[in-house]
Amino acid sequence: MAIVLGPNQYGKAENRLVTVSRNGSVHTIKDLTVSTSLRGDLADTHLTGDNAKVLATDTQKNTVYAFAKQAPVGEIEDFALRLGRHFVGTQEAISGARVLIDEHSWDRIDGHDHAFVQGSNEKRTTAVTVEGAQAWVVSGVRDLVVLKSTGSEFHGYPKDPYTTLKETNDRILATSVTARWRYIGTDVDWAKSFAEIRSIMLKTFADKHSLSLQQTLYAMGEAVLQARPEVAEVRLSMPNKHHFLVDLSAFGLENDNEVFYAADRPYGLIEGSILRDDAPDAGLAWSTLPAF
Numbered sequence: 001m002a003i004v005l006g007p008n009q010y011g012k013a014e015n016r017l018v019t020v021s022r023n024g025s026v027h028t029i030k031d032l033t034v035s036t037s038l039r040g041d042l043a044d045t046h047l048t049g050d051n052a053k054v055l056a057t058d059t060q061k062n063t064v065y066a067f068a069k070q071a072p073v074g075e076i077e078d079f080a081l082r083l084g085r086h087f088v089g090t091q092e093a094i095s096g097a098r099v100l101i102d103e104h105s106w107d108r109i110d111g112h113d114h115a116f117v118q119g120s121n122e123k124r125t126t127a128v129t130v131e132g133a134q135a136w137v138v139s140g141v142r143d144l145v146v147l148k149s150t151g152s153e154f155h156g157y158p159k160d161p162y163t164t165l166k167e168t169n170d171r172i173l174a175t176s177v178t179a180r181w182r183y184i185g186t187d188v189d190w191a192k193s194f195a196e197i198r199s200i201m202l203k204t205f206a207d208k209h210s211l212s213l214q215q216t217l218y219a220m221g222e223a224v225l226q227a228r229p230e231v232a233e234v235r236l237s238m239p240n241k242h243h244f245l246v247d248l249s250a251f252g253l254e255n256d257n258e259v260f261y262a263a264d265r266p267y268g269l270i271e272g273s274i275l276r277d278d279a280p281d282a283g284l285a286w287s288t289l290p291a292f
């Protein structure tokens with residue numbers, strides 16, 4: 001029996017980066033959380049503590065800030081690709097890099113050049129993997145919270161001795177969408193693609209009459225793949241944010257689908273992947289990301 005080192009990576013997680021770019025008196029801000037991770041010939045530091053091949057996580061952090069000064073950050077996918085390719089291209093021992101970026105939203109205060117109000121909690125995300133000369137981009141959105149107050153049913157499920165749930169033809173459907181989509185290449189208009197995918201998902205959530213959150217999840221992924229040839233696969237994680245009808249009969253009141261208790265836990269968790277059956281191989285695109 002021998003004990004060996006398995007897969008490993010290391011880096012600086014959650015660097016908080018805010019940039020201000022100026023066009024005369026009009027400012028634009030970008031607010032990012034950037035995590036970098038490197039992989040490669042890193043056995044020595046684990047086995048003997050020899051750090052000759054370890055680009056310090058502190059240096060990785062500094063690189064994030066220096067790169068933000070040296071060229072416009074631009075779209076998060078491009079910034080992540082630049083960082084990943086830099087680490088792999090300049091450190092002999094480093095064969096792979098994973099860069100995760102979340103973009104936080106700020107909205108301009110009406111008519112004001114340099115004042116902003118924090119937007120919704122929704123984040124645009126990217127996870128870029130560089131391995132040698134190859135690169136994979138998985139972008140997405142998380143904490144995209146949506147609700148529809150009708151157009152959702154749930155019935156026809158098995159009734160076993162433990163089933164108490166009542167069937168319904170009209171319920172609130174609410175979820176907080178975490179979506180990730182895998183791009184086929186890296187030559188993409190990232191901003192346009194993001195905006196269109198987000199809008200397709202919202203429209204499908206709204207328009208699709210839902211018989212289950214599972215059906216809605218599939219329809220959202222399917223609509224993205226039908227409209228966006230640059231995407232090979234969509235993975236969705238959608239908690240069912242239950243809204244329970246409150247029993248008002250004790251007060252002699254009938255609740256005609258008007259008064260709900262919004263439970264925060266437990267919640268159903270509906271997750272799945274929707275993909276083209278002829279999609280190119282995912283390579284390392286999903287490596288070390290959560291399954292959904």
Ligand SMILES: O=c1[nH]c(=O)c2[nH]c(=O)[nH]c2[nH]1
Pocket residue numbers: 154165211212213214240268
């Ligand atoms: O859309 C739903 N899917 C389920 O699997 C489920 N299970 C449940 O209790 N409610 C719901 N709703």
